[in-house]
Amino acid sequence: MTTITAQQKEHLKVLQREEINGHFTYAKLAGVVKDANNAAVIKHISGEELKHYNVWKSYTGEDIKPNKFKINLYYWIAKILGLTFGIRLMEQGEEKVQVIYSKLLDDVPEAAQILADEEKHEDELMEMLDEESLRYAGSVVLGLNDALVELTGALAGLTFAFKDSRTIALAGLITGISASFSMAASDYLSNKADDDGKNPTRSAIYTGIAYLITVMLLILPFLILSNYMVSLVWTLLNAILVIALFNYYISVARGYNFKQRFFEMAAISMGVALFSFLLGNVISGWLGVKSS
Known part of the structure; x- marks a missing residue:
């Protein structure tokens, strides 16, 4: 020994x-x-x-x-x-x-x-x-990415245009729910056409559910708080949290670089949100829309 x-x-x-x-x-x-x-x-x-x-x-x-x-x-x-x-x-x-x-x-x-x-x-x-959940990770990414980029930007624009939490939440829900069904349908048709071995229905479900969950997390602050600016800040923090959690999960499960994927996705989402916020300001002023 x-x-x-x-x-x-x-x-x-x-x-x-x-x-x-x-x-x-x-x-x-x-x-x-x-x-x-x-x-x-x-x-x-x-x-x-x-x-x-x-x-x-x-x-x-x-x-x-x-x-x-x-x-x-x-x-x-x-x-x-x-x-x-x-x-x-x-x-x-x-x-x-x-x-x-x-x-x-x-x-x-x-x-x-x-x-x-x-x-x-x-x-x-x-x-x-x-695992099935990782085989369809691309569908989840599609739903999350689109919801984060599109709805974060839309909510930022609506915030300055309406300046009322309830109105912003209503418009955001209508936009988000409609977009989730549209995205799921597009994913279904895309996978059916590609015939890459994934079940088109399951892929569409993963995409739609990921989109809907993200929509609810982003709109939740506007349903809880009356101050629309505080709600927007909370929404942006929720978006960053979703990006961080999902990218950590994928980086561990797939062996990807967490920092690179997180900062890339966060920069795109926050960049679109900032642009939309400024655009909402410009358009509301141009059309003479005032908050009640």
Whole structure:
């Protein structure tokens, strides 16, 4: 048995804790996977994590209790937000321990093989994952993008034109709901024509629902508050929040660059909103429309 230092023992205990948490998390996730082959892959990885735990235990001589909170957290994240997102988020956490592996490779013989196993596990998981929600991510992006850009701009323009929260909310709802059905119909026809393997009806539903949810979040401030300028500021903050949350989800699930996608989408939405706000000011003055 290789002799390890006190510091190396602490490093190994960190790895040991990660392995036992991974073992129980994957075992729990395997129970919610409907596809038998995918469930078998996850169960196999769960078993491998336990083997790795026992290897590290042989060095530390200690039992490490699993973190039940962390296990349940990842389980419910996967249940609510999708298996792909949950597993990728968990794998991101595991990547942080690779720094520890680099410190052990020269002194602990098993470290190189276990690190290779971990990388293999990630490859197996990424090849396996193909959720419907991500196959139709493009449809969700279409609905979100259009609702954020079009309705944020429209609400900004309506704010200066009408200067009344209820009137702005009414006009925004009519515009947003009509646009959501129009966007869903366009997406349906587009996918039917392209014949790219996606179900046109499901794609249209994802697009329409994403658009409607965004519409409600953007209009909500005008329904709650009477001050139209405060409502507009709240709406813009809601838009930024939606952009941040969605892009974080996609960046984790798809491995995209979060900052690049977030700032690009936010800049477009806020730019259109500013232009529309100024345009509403100009047009209302030109037509002689005054607030009541």
